[in-house]
Amino acid sequence: MNEVINTLLAHRSIRKFEDKQLTKEQIETIVKSAQAASTSSFIQAYSIIGVSNKEKKQELAELAGNQSYVENSGHFFVFCADLHRHDVIAEMEGVDLSESLESTEKYMVSLIDASLAAQNAAIAAESMGLGICYIGGLRNNLEKVCEVLQTPNRVIPLFGLTVGYPAQDPGVKPRLPVSNVYHEETYEPNNEQFKEQLEAYNKEISQYYYERTNGMRNDKWTAQMASMLESPKRMYMKEFVEKKGFNKK
Amino acid sequence: MNEVINTLLAHRSIRKFEDKQLTKEQIETIVKSAQAASTSSFIQAYSIIGVSNKEKKQELAELAGNQSYVENSGHFFVFCADLHRHDVIAEMEGVDLSESLESTEKYMVSLIDASLAAQNAAIAAESMGLGICYIGGLRNNLEKVCEVLQTPNRVIPLFGLTVGYPAQDPGVKPRLPVSNVYHEETYEPNNEQFKEQLEAYNKEISQYYYERTNGMRNDKWTAQMASMLESPKRMYMKEFVEKKGFNKK
Numbered sequence: 107m108n109e110v111i112n113t114l115l116a117h118r119s120i121r122k123f124e125d126k127q128l129t130k131e132q133i134e135t136i137v138k139s140a141q142a143a144s145t146s147s148f149i150q151a152y153s154i155i156g157v158s159n160k161e162k163k164q165e166l167a168e169l170a171g172n173q174s175y176v177e178n179s180g181h182f183f184v185f186c187a188d189l190h191r192h193d194v195i196a197e198m199e200g201v202d203l204s205e206s207l208e209s210t211e212k213y214m215v216s217l218i219d220a221s222l223a224a225q226n227a228a229i230a231a232e233s234m235g236l237g238i239c240y241i242g243g244l245r246n247n248l249e250k251v252c253e254v255l256q257t258p259n260r261v262i263p264l265f266g267l268t269v270g271y272p273a274q275d276p277g278v279k280p281r282l283p284v285s286n287v288y289h290e291e292t293y294e295p296n297n298e299q300f301k302e303q304l305e306a307y308n309k310e311i312s313q314y315y316y317e318r319t320n321g322m323r324n325d326k327w328t329a330q331m332a333s334m335l336e337s338p339k340r341m342y343m344k345e346f347v348e349k350k351g352f353n354k355k
Numbered sequence: 356m357n358e359v360i361n362t363l364l365a366h367r368s369i370r371k372f373e374d375k376q377l378t379k380e381q382i383e384t385i386v387k388s389a390q391a392a393s394t395s396s397f398i399q400a401y402s403i404i405g406v407s408n409k410e411k412k413q414e415l416a417e418l419a420g421n422q423s424y425v426e427n428s429g430h431f432f433v434f435c436a437d438l439h440r441h442d443v444i445a446e447m448e449g450v451d452l453s454e455s456l457e458s459t460e461k462y463m464v465s466l467i468d469a470s471l472a473a474q475n476a477a478i479a480a481e482s483m484g485l486g487i488c489y490i491g492g493l494r495n496n497l498e499k500v501c502e503v504l505q506t507p508n509r510v511i512p513l514f515g516l517t518v519g520y521p522a523q524d525p526g527v528k529p530r531l532p533v534s535n536v537y538h539e540e541t542y543e544p545n546n547e548q549f550k551e552q553l554e555a556y557n558k559e560i561s562q563y564y565y566e567r568t569n570g571m572r573n574d575k576w577t578a579q580m581a582s583m584l585e586s587p588k589r590m591y592m593k594e595f596v597e598k599k600g601f602n603k604k
Contacts, residue, residue: 107384109358110482114388114475135356137537139363141530143474144489146514147583148576150531155538162540186542191535192580194549199581206584210593210602211494217463218513221470222477225392226363229478233359240393245460256541264467265395281390282399286440288386289404291411292505293435300443327397331441332448334396335455344459344604353459353602355593 113233118278120237121175123270127158128181132234136183136269139230140223151212152220153188154227155255155263156181162254169250170243170266180236180270184244184251185224187216187352189260205355207260213353220264231269241266245340252350260351277318280310304328362482367527369486370424372519376407377430381483385432385518388479389472400461401469402437403476404504404512405430411503418499419492419515429485429519433493433500434473436465436601438509454604456509462602469513480518490515494589501599509600526567529559553577 128136133156140154157163158181166184167176176182189207196203206212228238242265244251251263281287286295286303295303308326315323347353377385382405389403406412407430415433416425425431438456445452455461477487491514493500500512530536535544535552544552557575564572596602 108482110362111384111388111479113359114479115391117391117393119393134533135360137533139360141533141536142364142366142527144366144368144477144487146489146491148528149580149583150536153536153538153542155540155542157540159540191549191553192584194546194553195577195580196584197546198550198553198577201581201585203581203584206587209587209590210596211587211589212584214466214494214513214592215491217466218470221467222474225471225474226478228393228471229475230360230363233357238393240395242395242464245463254541258542261542264463278391279397284383284386284390287390287399287402289402291404291406291408292503293402293404293507293510297443297446300440301447304440304443304447328444328447331398331444332450332452334398335441335445335452335461336450338455338458340460341458341604343463344602347459353593355590 113229116278117232118276119239120272120274121239122274123175123179123237124273125178126180126271128269133181136227136230140227143222143226145219145222146215149215149219151187151189151216152223153186153261155184155186157184165254166244166251166266169247170241171246173241173243175239176241176266176268179268183227183267183269184255184263185220185265185267186257187213187220187262187264189216189352190258193260208351208354210353210355213347216352217264224267227267236269237272239268241268245343248346262347262350262352280314283307362478365527366481367525368488369521369523370488371523372424372428372486373522374427375429375520377518382430385476385479389476392471392475394468394471395464398464398468400436400438400465401472402435402510404433404435406433414503415493415500415515418496419490420495422490422492424488425490425515425517428517432476432516432518433504433512434469434514434516435506436462436469436511436513438465438601439507442509457600457603459602459604462596465601466513473514473516476516485518486521488517490517494592497595511596511599511601529563532556
């Protein structure tokens with residue numbers, strides 16, 4: 107174990123922050139760390155919008171489902187899939203790149219690029235003693251988020267990353283058993299083994315919630331997932347993504 | 356600056372490795388670090404297949420476009436978008452989750468989840484003195500990759516991560532100017548500013564290639580991108596992804 111791995115393993119989302127803004131230097135270090143991540147064929151298909159304006163953070167917090175820890179954080183980063191830059195390049199170089207930019211393959215590339223960068227940002231922030239929480243809730247209403255952030259075509263805000271000085275100290279949440287996530291040589295387990303692993307994990311998660319809530323909550327992971335996924339959410343997404351010029355062919 | 360940020364900023368892809376395999380402990384630390392990353396609503400929608408078998412690595416290296424540094428690395432991790440686990444959950448809990456699992460929204464979630472985990476794995480490996488390279492080339496022929504790795508429905512191998520002891524010491528590749536990637540409050544630059552930033556970056560990148568190749572290579576970034584994107588690649592992807600049960604509605 108080294109300091110880096112200790113930082114990675116100590117991760118837990120922070121949802122309560124002190125009223126203290128990040129400095130310009132902190133923001134720059136976080137952004138540079140994000141940019142240092144690998145990028146598919148050097149395409150750099152993402153951008154980051156930093157929001158510090160209180161009213162704008164409040165507006166985004168509401169759009170994300172009233173997540174007050176967006177509004178009250180030290181800085182709010184929005185990570186976007188971005189192929190707009192490559193539309194500008196098409197103009198500069200006098201070529202037509204639309205077939206490529208509209209492909210599902212390049213949509214995947216931009217999502218992966220943005221996420222690798224975001225995770226570097228998260229790790230950089232945590233290494234500075236800051237807390238983070240990803241905000242997928244932004245995807246509740248992307249049309250509005252795009253308006254607020256004035257994004258052009260071929261840019262999609264994927265999620266936020268709220269960063270600040272932690273005002274809480276939650277425990278680390280237990281992940282799925284390694285044997286359920288990591289397979290050797292081939293995708294191993296049959297469905298029966300899978301179920302046994304998930305049953306064992308259910309017990310672990312129940313215990314975690316039980317202890318954390320003084321016996322008030324007693325969730326199983328599989329039940330939690332079933333209930334979350336039973337009502338499909340954000341079903342406007344396919345059409346929206348295509349309208350923005352992605353994932354069309 | 357701290358040790359974590361130094362590790363992040365020192366990243367460069369390694370494409371030549373010593374002939375030395377990773378230990379079980381190293382692999383486990385890397386996988387546990389991957390799992391510690393944030394996951395959307397705790398869904399954990401990914402899995403990792405580790406390949407150490409020499410013939411299998413060779414087969415995957417060929418499928419990825421003869422990338423010998425896959426075959427000769429210390430371990431090869433394949434990161435997969437995985438909602439198969441949630442099909443098993445549907446069975447366990449006696450509910451129908453297909454509408455949700457087939458949505459573009461959940462496709463995005465599984466790509467983002469897998470990528471956050473992968474970047475943690477990459478950072479963990481680098482912190483141990485190992486080198487890494489992402490292998491997007493796996494997407495050249497996913498049908499075959501799925502066969503080799505025996506993945507079930509609703510699992511898509513997204514990319515590989517080849518990890519090992521570096522046998523080269525390349526320089527850090529300069530990223531886009533911060534002002535082109537990071538925007539304050541709104542997505543700022545107009546296209547003219549954008550072009551100026553990209554012209555400046557072209558000069559920096561030309562210089563980088565020039566120095567690195569003793570004057571043999573003199574690429575501009577925008578030209579490199581235009582030439583890469585002019586011939587669309589992997590256009591089978593949309594259909595393939597839907598066939599695997601993702602991104603359908």
